[in-house]
Amino acid sequence: MSDSDKYPDDSGRRRFVKGVVGGAALAGVGTTGAAAINSATTSPGAGGGPTQAYAIENTAGPAPRGMPQIPIEIDSDGFIKGVWPEVKTVTQNGIDIKIAETDDYKGSGVTYSSAWFQYCGVQSYGGLAPDYESDNYFRADSGGYDWQKDAYSAGDKLNIEDFGDYKEWGNGIGRDGLGKPATGTWRSQDAEDTMPIQILRSERIEEAAQDNDWLAASTDQGVIAWLNKCTHFCCVPGYKQASDAAKFNAEDGVYCQCHQSVYDPFSIVQTLFTALPRPD
Template sequence: MSDSDDKYPTESGRRRFVKGVVGGAALAGVGAAGSATVNSATTSPGAGGGPTQAYAIENTAGPAPRGMPLIPVEIDSEGYLKGVWPDVQTETQNGVEIEVAETDNFRGSGVAYSSEWFQYCGVQSYPQLAPSAEADNFFRSDSGAYTWQQETYSAGDKLHVDDFSDYREWGNGIGDPGIGKPATGTWRSQDSEDTMPIQVIKSPVVEQKAPEVGGFFEAATQEGFLAWLNKCTHFCCVPGWKQSADAAKFGNANHVYCQCHQSLYDPFTVVQTLFTALPRPDE
């Protein structure tokens, strides 16, 4: 595609989050960590989808076109970790009323948080991504990418804050110890054949940076917990934080590393991204 091609067609069928971003114009000087990444794709027809502004952990190296989107964290009254699902509402797109899941001004951040953030890598076709789908929002353990997790949980168990209490000391010989404790899991995938993989970290770095940076970074984290949809934006592999020593060979052992094509993501830097969310199947 040449620089003159219109990457963001005027007729998108979806209201724009940033006015005037047409023809490949770049967002600049924005983002929760003082920077922004602009990504493009071809608009697809159908309900939902289109140019979408999201917040993500930053892609710092490799072929991935953008960061992986944050999932705002909520801790329930019993200490279990959940991902927040946006509010369900009705909008008119191309003259047709459809349901969307979107929360304007999420937790006072000024950011519109939408389920469209997760509409890539085939996830857009998952039934649990439909706005009003009845799905379990708890973060649940998968088989466990870490020894501590395998010893603590069975697959399907809900992640609990108490099990991250040693987050200031935890280490597994990869990167620097004491910068956080991770777990892998799933979200909105209970009793579903389609799995939405997630990664969670509780980190003193998040605790420090969230109030300093503010905005969506602070709004999406709680008690030092940060989470994201763990689908690499390149070829949809499932990366990992402190799962492979190979991360050091490609830039930083403390970053999230994708083993497929060596993309790196910084989980402690949250940036604004602009991409074209794929449409959900017609309902």
């Protein structure tokens, strides 16, 4: 792993939902501002460079920014999938390359791109290739929670019916009733590398989505998802998974035990960073 992967560049971030009690208007940061912030660190190559993304907010610890959100959909059978952006061909430095990018995602005004996930070495994962063949469903991993180990085997698709008690769920860490989580993988079947994800179904997300265009477009039935790679040292954090999280006021957040970075899954922010290029 290169030093640029281990030590992501500091980035600006603007909140547009805080605590998700109601939703503020989508904060706008133009591409000119993004280029100015990242002008010294722009990465050449396929799909790299200044990137504006939406993330669960980093609130404490050394992580430079939040972890990127994955828009989700729930099919007619209740299975939950991460939405992959539209694959298109563009010319970059005189060379035609494929990228995955959707303009004005579901009318939200947001450009959603696979570049959101190009950090911590993920940019070289097979599943991040724009045209990687995948059904995009979230699949259970070995299970970060007791309930999940009872409900799923590794590789099973996550289903909304198994989150029915999300308004009451608790596991003895922090407050009960904030939401029900699960851990899993995305676009990783038959791939050498695994993209870890975390999802959370919460009444607070449902409420916020009622008056926020981005959350209305990117969440469904209170389910929110993010790529579960800490932006500090690329570890895999957890929501209500560490018994010592309370020492760092993180018992109700997403906590990375490696270096005590903390993220708030109920605060979605806009981030600016330099996405690392995919291998040509």
